[in-house]
Amino acid sequence: MFTYILAGFALSMDAFAVSVSSGICIADLKFRHALRAALAFGLFQFLMPLAGYAAGISFAGLIAAWDHWVAFGLLAAVGGKMLWEALHIKDEASCSDDEKAHKNILSLRVLLVLAIATSIDALAVGVSYSLLGVPIFLAAGIIGLITFVFCLFGCEFGKRLGARFERGAEVLGGVVLIGIGVKILLEHLLT
DSSP states (O other): OHHHHHHHHHHHHHHHHHHHHHHHHOTTOOHHHHHHHHHHHHHHHHHHHHHHHHHHHHHGGGGGGGHHHHHHHHHHHHHHHHHHHHHTOOOOSSOOHHHHHHTOTTSHHHHHHHHHHHHHHHHHHHHHHHHHTOOHHHHHHHHHHHHHHHHHHHHHHHHHHOGGGHHHHHHHHHHHHHHHHHHHHHHHHOO
């Protein structure tokens, strides 16, 4: 259960960072907008692990002998991607018009694109979970719920405090996913 919570925390960091950015960039962001965004991010973070799990089940028998390496590789790649993106973000005190357009969660089209883009990592985790035999509805539910709460908080946080915590959240999320991957690998290698 603790691992699912950690994974939910780590996977929600991209969506949290987008929510913080949206709070910073959108001056007239209302609670109803934040609620809609949190629902969209949480829903896709719930659905993507289910899709990844279904895909993983279809080929789990083919890779059963080295599934722990696949799970480790996927989690390390997702975590590494999050770290790389967090460490290569340009620092800007304010949002440009282009950034505002790309982070405009008031637009349903932009919101859906952002919700899908920030949940692709959860798809890979769902594949890993299928290889490990994880109870997927529990894990996906936890991931979706944590993402919902973090995004709702992130919009308000962005409105009040600004961008200085955005990068740290993504770094922490990447480190946690890599740590979970290492834990899975060590459990299989040492038993």
